[in-house]
Amino acid sequence: MTIEGTGKNGVYAGDGALGLLEDCTLSATGFPAVYVGAKAAPVLRRCLVRDTDEDLSQDDDAAARFEACRSSNVRTGTLPTAPEGEAVPAAAGVAAPPGGSGGASTPAATEHEGAGEDQLPELLAELDRLVGLDGVKREVASMAKLMRMVKRRQEAGLQPPPLSRHLIFAGNPGTGKTTVARLYGRLLAALGLLVRGHLVEADRSALVGEYVGHTAPKTTAVFQRALGGVLFIDEAYALVPAGQGNDFGQEAISTLVKLMEDHRDDVVVIAAGYPDDMDRLIDSNPGLASRFTRTLRFDDYSSADLVEIVEHQATRHEYRIPRDTAAALLARFDAVERTERFGNGRTARQAFQRMTEQHAMRVADLDDPSDEDLTVLQPADVPAVVA
Numbered sequence: 500m501t502i503e504g505t506g507k508n509g510v511y512a513g514d515g516a517l518g519l520l521e522d523c524t525l526s527a528t529g530f531p532a533v534y535v536g537a538k539a540a541p542v543l544r545r546c547l548v549r550d551t552d553e554d555l556s557q558d559d560d561a562a563a564r565f566e567a568c569r570s571s572n573v574r575t576g577t578l579p580t581a582p583e584g585e586a587v588p589a590a591a592g593v594a595a596p597p598g599g600s601g602g603a604s605t606p607a608a609t610e611h612e613g614a615g616e617d618q619l620p621e622l623l624a625e626l627d628r629l630v631g632l633d634g635v636k637r638e639v640a641s642m643a644k645l646m647r648m649v650k651r652r653q654e655a656g657l658q659p660p661p662l663s664r665h666l667i668f669a670g671n672p673g674t675g676k677t678t679v680a681r682l683y684g685r686l687l688a689a690l691g692l693l694v695r696g697h698l699v700e701a702d703r704s705a706l707v708g709e710y711v712g713h714t715a716p717k718t719t720a721v722f723q724r725a726l727g728g729v730l731f732i733d734e735a736y737a738l739v740p741a742g743q744g745n746d747f748g749q750e751a752i753s754t755l756v757k758l759m760e761d762h763r764d765d766v767v768v769i770a771a772g773y774p775d776d777m778d779r780l781i782d783s784n785p786g787l788a789s790r791f792t793r794t795l796r797f798d799d800y801s802s803a804d805l806v807e808i809v810e811h812q813a814t815r816h817e818y819r820i821p822r823d824t825a826a827a828l829l830a831r832f833d834a835v836e837r838t839e840r841f842g843n844g845r846t847a848r849q850a851f852q853r854m855t856e857q858h859a860m861r862v863a864d865l866d867d868p869s870d871e872d873l874t875v876l877q878p879a880d881v882p883a884v885v886a
Contacts, residue, residue, distance in 0.1 A: 500522065500523045500524070501523070501524045501525075501526075502523065502524070502525045502526075502528075503524075503525070503526045503527050504526075504527045504528075505527075505528045505529055505530075506529045507528070507529050507530045508528060508529075508530045508531060508532065508533065508534040508556075509525035509526075509528040509532040509533065509548075510523075510525065510532065510533045510534070510541075510543075511534045512533075512534065512535045512536060512539040512541045512563065513536045513539065514536035514537045514538060514539060514558075515536070515537070515538050515539055516535075516536060516539040516540075516541055517539070517540055517541060518541045518542070519541070519542045519544065520541065520542070520543050520544070520546060521543075521544045521545055521546075522544070522545050522546070523543070523546045523547075524546070524547045524548075524549065525546065525547070525548045525549075525551070526548070526549045526550045526551055527550055527551055528551045530553075530556070531551075531552075531553040531554065531555055531556035532548045532551050532553070532554050532555065532573075533548065533554065533555045533556070533557075533563075533578070534555075534556050534557065535555075535556075535557035535558065535561040535563040536557075536558050536561065537558040537559075537560040537561065538558075538560050538561070538562065539557075539558070539561050539562070539563065540561075540562040540563060540564070541563050541564075542563070542564045542566065543563065543564070543565050543566070543568055544566040544567060544568070545566070545567045545568065546565075546568045546569075547568070547569050547570075547571065548568070548569075548570045548571070548573060548578060549570065549571040549572050549573065550571070550572050550573075551573055551574075552573070552574045552575060553573065553574065553575040553576075553577075554570045554573045554575070554576050554577065554578040555576075555577050555578040559715065559716065559719060565578060565579045576724075577720040577721075577723060577724055578724075579723055579724060579726050579727070615688060615689040615690070615691060616647075616689055616690060616691070617689075618685075618689040619643065619647075619686070619689050619690070622682060622685055622686050622689055623640055623643065623686075625682060626639060626640065626679075626682050626686075627640075629675060629678065629679070630675075630800070630804050630807045630808050630811070631675075631798070631800050631801065631804040631807075632674070632675055632679070632797065632798075634795075634796065634798070635675075635679060635795050635796070635797055638793075638795050639679065639682070639683060639686070639795070642793075643686050643690070645662070646662070646664075646687065646690055646692055647690055649662060649692075650690055650691060650692065663790060663791070663792045663793065664687065664692070664767045665759065665767060665768045665769070665770075665790050665791050665792075665793075666683070666767070666769045666770075666791065666793055666794070666795055667769075667770050667771075667777055667781070667791050667793070667794040667795070668680065668769055668770070668771035668772075668794075668795050668797060669771075669772070669773070669774040669777050669794050669795070669796050669797065670771070670773075670774065670796060670797025670798070670799075671773060671774075671797070671799055671841070671843060672842060672843065672845070673800075673842045673843030673844040673845040673846065674797035674798070674799060674800065674843050674844065675797060675844060676731075676733075676771045676797055677698075677700065677731060677733070677771075679795075679797075680698055680729055680731045680769050680771070681698045681729075683729065683767070683769070684696040684697060684698050684728050684729035684767065687729075687767060688728075693727055693728055693729075693765075693766075693767065694726075694727035694728075694765075695727040695728045696727075696728050696729070697725075697727070697728035697729070698728060698729045698731055699721065699724045699725035699728060699729070699730050699731065700731050700733060701721045701730065701731070701732050701733070702732065702733050702734055702737065703734065703737040703738055703748065703751075705717070705721050706718045706721060706732070706738065706748075706751040706755075707738065707747045707748050707750075707751050708747055709747075713747075714747045714750040714751050714754070715750060715751075715754045717751075718750075718751045718754040718755060718758075719754060719758065722754075722755065722758045722762075722766070725766050725768075726762060726765050726766050727765060727766070728766065728767075729766070729767045729768075729769060730766060730767070730768045730769070731769045731771065732768065732769065732770045732771065733771050733772070734771070734772050734773075735770035735771060735772050735777070735780055736772045736773065736776035736777055736779055736780045737772075738751055738752055738780060738783075739752070739779055739780050739783040741779065749783065749784075752780075752783060752784045752787065753784065753786075755768065756784060756786035756787065756790070759786075759790055760786075768790075768791075770791060774796065777794070799837065799841070799843055800843050800844065800847070802829055802832035802833045803829065805828075805832045805843075805844075805846065805847040805850075806825055806828045806829050806832065806847075808844055808847035808848070808851075809828055809847050809848075809850060809851045809854075810825070812847070812848060812851040813851065813876065816855070817874060818855065818858075818874055818875070818876050819874050819875045819876065820875075820876050821875060821876075821877075823877075823878050824875075824876050824877060824878050824880070824881065826878075827878035827881040828850070828881055831850070831881050831882070831883075831884060832846075832847075832850075834884045835884055850881075850882060853882040854876050854880045854881060854882065855876075855880075857879070857880040857882065858876055858877070858880045861877075861879065861880065
């Protein structure tokens with residue numbers, strides 16, 4: 500079924516409404532494509548929303564369920580969407596996702612999810628390949644083992660131990676927090692403890708409104724996008740500005756605490772930010788301290804770590820870094836002052852970019868550059884430290 504060009508909503512589920520809508524495409528609607536009223540609990544399955552301003556608007560008390568739905572070319576998207584590769588209807592001018600022909604059966608989806616635990620060794624190996632972060636990697640690997648045991652106890656009909664999956668990531672910018680959060684979600688999905696394991700990133704601007712009554716709906720919309728996965732709140736301490744007691748950020752925190760309680764098995768929340776500022780966030784609401792009981796500390800990268808990051812970048816882009824260039828890089832990173840402007844991994848990536856620019860300028864003057872000329876980064880290409 501196709502619903503197109505409506506003056507208002509494409510689908511309107513009024514207060515308390517129920518029902519099932521399957522294999523439907525909605526596009527070019529005047530109002531949000533789908534509206535769900537208070538205490539309404541419709542099920543939308545394998546629906547596609549495309550080419551419209553907003554895909555979903557729903558009341559705070561709505562209980563709609565979205566199964567294998569997707570949005571495409573939508574300006575404001577809050578619809579919980581299907582994982583990549585899960586089929587949705589193919590409308591005119593819109594190709595079906597890879598691996599689907601327009602209608603995925605439920606048994607197939609269940610079989611795919613059940614095979615997830617086979618991915619654990621590769622996911623843990625991917626975690627171990629990250630540069631530095633030795634303490635973080637040990638913590639995450641330990642939590643994966645613990646949660647695997649929790650799952651086995653549940654399967655055996657035993658009560659699981661008390662366990663909070665929500666985390667504080669305390670560290671300076673550029674220390675790999677987002678990368679680890681994404682892997683954490685994939686690990687939990689492989690264990691069957693999250694449906695999808697996808698990552699939704701947010702910050703204060705995505706959660707806090709500009710006027711009374713605006714914050715709770717904004718926070719709820721972002722949270723709903725993260726259902727089945729991980730909500731990663733970067734610079735989370737900004738929700739509690741220092742010295743400002745009356746701020747809409749408190750409303751965002753209260754809303755998050757309630758949603759985390761209502762959906763305790765459906766989502767993981769990771770709050771990230773500077774180590775010294777995260778205590779202020781936790782102390783701002785008693786509900787946060789009881790939900791965020793574990794903190795992972797992301798240390799700054801050492802100079803040797805930064806060289807390794809540059810070497811990874813070089814390999815990825817088909818450059819080579821000989822030993823003398825690596826030694827020049829190490830000396831360069833040792834000389835960098837570790838102020839609050841220090842970017843950790845970003846500093847390494849910026850150094851690599853400047854090296855390739857300098858290399859290009861140097862090689863461009865050669866009449867007939869060899870393969871070695873085109874690929875080898877020399878010590879002369881290492882940028883000088885700017886005071």
